[in-house]
Amino acid sequence: xxxxxxxxxxxxxxxxxxxxxxxxxxxxxxxxxxxxxxxxxxxxxxxxxxxxxxxxxxxxxxxxxxxxxxxxxxxxxxxxxxxxxxxxxxxxxxxxxxxxxxxxxxxxxxxxxxxxxxxxxxxxxxxxxxxxxxxxx
Numbered sequence: 626x627x628x629x630x631x632x633x634x635x636x637x638x639x640x641x642x643x644x645x646x647x648x649x650x651x652x653x654x655x656x657x658x659x660x661x662x663x664x665x666x667x668x669x670x671x672x673x674x675x676x677x678x679x680x681x682x683x684x685x686x687x688x689x690x691x692x693x694x695x696x697x698x699x700x701x702x703x704x705x706x707x708x709x710x711x712x713x714x715x716x717x718x719x720x721x722x723x724x725x726x727x728x729x730x731x732x733x734x735x736x737x738x739x740x741x742x743x744x745x746x747x748x749x750x751x752x753x754x755x756x757x758x759x760x761x762x
Contacts, residue, residue, distance in 0.1 A: 626699030628655040633692050636701045641688060648681060650688055650724075658728040660693035664742075665721050676716035679752075683711050686740040686754035689726035694736045694758060697728050702762035704736070711754040720744040722751065734760050 628636070633652040648670070654661040662685060670681040687706055695701040723743050730737040740754040 626697070627657055628692075628696040628699065630655060633660065633696060636692060636695050637688070640691070640701060645684055645688060648684060648688075650685060652692055653723070655692060655696035658693070658697050658731070660689050660696050660726050662689045662692065662724040662726075663721055663745075664724055666717075666719055671718075674716075675718050677718070677722065677751075679711070679713055682713070682717075682722065682742055682752050683709065683754065685722065685724045686711065686726070686742060686752075687756065689724040689740055690736075690738045690756045690758060693726040693728050693738055694731065694760070697731050697736075702760060704758045704760050704762075706756060707735075707759050708757040709754060711752055713752045715749060715751050717744045717751045720746060726756075732760075736760060 633655040649665045664685040672678045726740045736758040738756045742752040
């Protein structure tokens with residue numbers, strides 16, 4: 626029960642706040658238990674010193690989890706973040722970020738995911754996140 630890229634992009638455009646859409650996220654993959662999104666580099670998202678802000682990475686991880694859960698269920702349902710923990714391991718400067726969300730447990734009312742964020746062209750993660758979602762529908 627996975628989503629097509631077009632279906633996943635529609636979930637993104639129809640269900641997120643305008644400021645999240647302003648991040649420019651695009652869906653690259655939507656699978657049985659995962660989704661991969663691209664967070665394009667933007668100077669607007671950089672903080673002092675030129676590194677991508679942690680807030681942008683955290684929002685991207687949160688958004689990727691919604692797409693991954695929706696793809697695993699085959700449809701979007703209302704859900705809300707219960708917990709998110711993020712560790713930042715290295716700065717991202719001047720590169721898009723690939724946001725890979727993997728569902729580790731999907732129940733009737735809760736979903737758990739691990740997200741790896743990697744600057745495009747590198748193998749070393751820039752950040753990792755762990756999320757817990759309450760499924761409301």
